[in-house]
Amino acid sequence: MPILSTVLWLPIVAALVLGFFPRQAAGAIKGFGFAASLITFLLSLGIVSGFKEGVAGYQLVELAPWIPQWGISYSLGVDGISLWLVMLTTLLTPVVLLSSWNAIHKYPKEYVISFLVMEAAMIGVFLATDLVLFYIFFELTLIPMYLVIGVWGGKNRIYAAIKFFIFTVTGSLLMLLGIIYIGFQYMHATGRPSFAIADLYGVGVTPYAQTLLFFAFSLAFAIKVPLFPLHTWLPDAHVEAPTGGSIILAGVTLKMGTYGFLRLVLPYFPDASIEYAPLFIALSVIGIVYGALVAWVQPDMKKLVAYSSVSHLGFCVLGIFAMNQASIEGSILQMVNHGLSTGALFLLVGVLYERRHTRMLADYGGIAHTMPLYTTFFVIAMLSSVGLPGLNGFVGEFLILSGSFQTAPIATTIASTGVILAAIYLLWLVQRVFFGPITLEENRKIPEIAWNEVAALVPLIILMVWIGVHPNTFLRKMSPSVKQLLAVVKSEDRGKVMFANARPGANSTHAEKGGAR
């Protein structure tokens, strides 16, 4: 069974089937959607078990010609960089559908369909090994997210949805031009068309073109991440998005930006990447501090968590542009960590919003008394987010910072103040919402967290502990791919290294292809 395609298309098939469900059967729709996403997750565990440690290139590859005259193919593969992001996606989708079981009253069918389509598109982004296919999935994620914000969002949903759309589309249009340009260059150089991501690693472009292309791609991804100062769409999108939308937005879609840097920008434009690394390191450090400071003064819980994402993703970008083994592995791990911890935080904020219909810190206080179990979950998620050792966030941050310190000590030292700032804004949030006396009567009787919400949180917490206690489970699988990536970026005669692993169908990758069957 072609496992990657199965995981990729199962949500789409489920979405199509859902189309035939009667509109009134809300329970059946939710149940079916959840079951489909859960099965997708269980199947995706097969990717992990089929994934071989110690292999750098794409594994479990699937290849079919799609538009051969243009060199575009339907090709999928997974390597150490994408593996855990795929898993994060397949995990978070059922979590979202489970936790929002009782939260969605409007168009439940379309809601579930949107999330399933989005899941497939995100999986596609991480699995695609063809640039055009990557781009299609990359853009495809926009539409369901746009709908989720625009239809199921809050008061200002239209504004937020359009802002989200325009920001992200602006960046990716330039990237499309870049993709076409690179494809032409390859055709020009070799005489045969190809858009296979690995083929194009070797394509030679002039330094000037490399710089332009670097910025075209980087803009797209920097907006997605979002990197300071391109972050202003994010708080609005989060505040207006329904809880599920926020979880997926922060949990996965932002990572498409950091993933893009790793998968495309660094290996395609190594010279420009190295040349402009100081710029990106500076922006990410500013983002870390800026996001944290602004998060601290937010009166709205969701906005606070949204700005904290700007800060956390700053760590990821810092790790990427510090360009060493530890910092990049830490960065990938941190992408997953952020998905878990911020996903959990958004979920928890949603739980409270569901019950009290306000997200203002000032409307709470003393909730620990009313909802002790809920408080426990929140504190654990908070501790994961502030990077308490023993939980996931610490390992990722530590690897990023200690790795980056070796390339950019000053910047990293400044970035490390983010560790202090994270404690400031999150502890402030917890103190304001959960502790102190109960000042408002409404807060005296809030129903405790429900079973479906607990069930959605428990796997996240298990993973927080797992990654915190035994991160090697995750690091070991990503390490060879990162090493190879660095070899490509840093070696003088780059290209050759990647060419050896180039097209999934090429001679050198028989062994891995064999493993896929």
Add this chain to the structure above:
Amino acid sequence: MLNNLWLIPIAPFVGFLINGFFGKRAGKTFVTAVAWLGSFAAAALGTLAAFEYAGQYHHGERHLNVIYNWFSSGNIGADIAFQLDPLSIVMLMVVTWVGFLIHVYSAGYMAHEEGYWRYFAYLNLFLAAMLILILGSSYLFMFVGWEGVGLCSYLLIGFYYDRDFAAAAGKKAFIVNRIGDFGFLIAMFLMFAYLGSVDFAQVSQRAMGSGIDGGLITAICLFLFLGAAGKSAQIPLYVWLPDAMAGPTPVSALIHAATMVTAGVYMVARTNVLYRLSPTAMAVVATVGALTALFAATIGVRQNDIKKVLAYSTVSQLGFMFIGVGVGAFSAGVFHLVTHAFFKACLFLGAGSVIHAMSGEQDIRKMGGLWKKIPITAWTFLIATIAIAGFPPFAGFFSKDEILASAFSTPYFPGLGKLIYVLGTIAALFTAFYMFRLFYLTFFGKFRGTHEQEHHLHESPATMTIPLIVLAALSAIGGLIGIPHVFGHNWLAEWLHPIIPPLPGVHDLHIPANVEWAVMIVSTLVAAIGLFAAMRLYRDRGVAADEAFERRSPGLARTLENKYYVDEIYGRTVVTPLEVGSRFLWKVVDSVIDGIAAMLGFFVRGFGDLLRFFQTGNVRNYALMFFIGVVVFMWVLR
């Protein structure tokens, strides 16, 4: 046992899990049994391991027990590994046994609290984290415990979370500690970058190697000390500890006096090789220690909350420990850590017993005359007070004295050393004074509280008094483990000797006999002066002396009462500007960015118009657009 050292921290951790999951529904007896068992198991297993160690290793070698590789990535990585050596054994004994005593005491003290199970779950978790801190074999694994105890401190300070002040104090403790942790982290980054490891032994080994820049060593030491200053409440990061008194009193005894706050001293002693290679760093440690010792002692003179006096006293005593490790007397610093754990735990638990008897009252101005009413508490409190004031042969005398004599004769910075000695001796004078002030105001004179309080006065139950008696006994005789050379055998110094390896070109500290004698005599005199001054002022007249002082110099009195306004200064110079700046970033900078984006958007207005078409709000339209888009795109590409 030696190859299963992980069992020691796991024992209380299991207690935490059991009480955390089931404690709420289980009865108090169950909770108590689990918590006591968890902490007792740690103490028993730890003692067993210590004996096994002593049987196997005769030269203080390190016993390493690697559990598994925590993570490794590039040149960054660390093991989950425990170690046992003379220093960790000293810490282990203090932490587990004092910890166990306080677990016992807590059962009495917390008996009527609503969150009984939660309290004991946190307390067990704390013990587990503290044991990781002292048994971890690398800075990184130690950091796990380091942050873990910080978390428990946060949770326990905020135990009464429905009180605003307690919640704020917990947060403050965590954040100020995080500032220190920032330093700890940077120190580890430096170690990885330049020494290639964070394992204690390897770091020391490589730091001794040739070709290591002195500036690097100084930087590592100073960043580590920032961490130590946070955890061990030294200037400028001490401000969290007095507020931490918002937590239950046994917590103050365990975490904020006997164990966690001494972690910074332990860390410096553990890093003694690097410190000895950097006299600059040592001078900083000793100077900060001396200033903190004196500064906090002066504040202690005019505090009226029984726990606040003890809190500033702890800050001050920690300063003494840093003088010790800072001037190169590492075993003296650890010695004071041990004796302080005895007498300060005794004092805090005694304070708890007083508060218990006084129906929750903490203001010593409203106490007085308790000597006859709660005799066991009073006697044990007196013994601990004598110990901290520094009268021979009580515990505090020997340890404080070794520190002061070492400061006087340090070879690393002889001039500065003498100055530090003077500062330390003045601090000792204040110590004796404020402690006996506290003692007399609490136990002597007339009762100044309400009738109702007087009616309720009672001695505490046995679960509380037995730990007090044990700790008082240790406060009395605990100093014998480290008597000065002029009297004979300093057992502790010899036991700890192997962890302080000789360094080429570095002179080790040696205290001449005449200095030892002179310092002992001066110290005893100073303690006596403090005692007599306090006795004259407070024994019979109660608070009148304080009121007279306030009339005579109101400015100074108020400054001391308000702790030199340090919290206010931090608020105005750090917190407020940061908050205003953050609001500026949010309200102004973010808006400017949005404005620029909107301007750019203006140029692509046409695109926006196109988008407006999407805003129909009709889901069917959206879905339609979506499919048309995909189909068109695919068709175009084909």
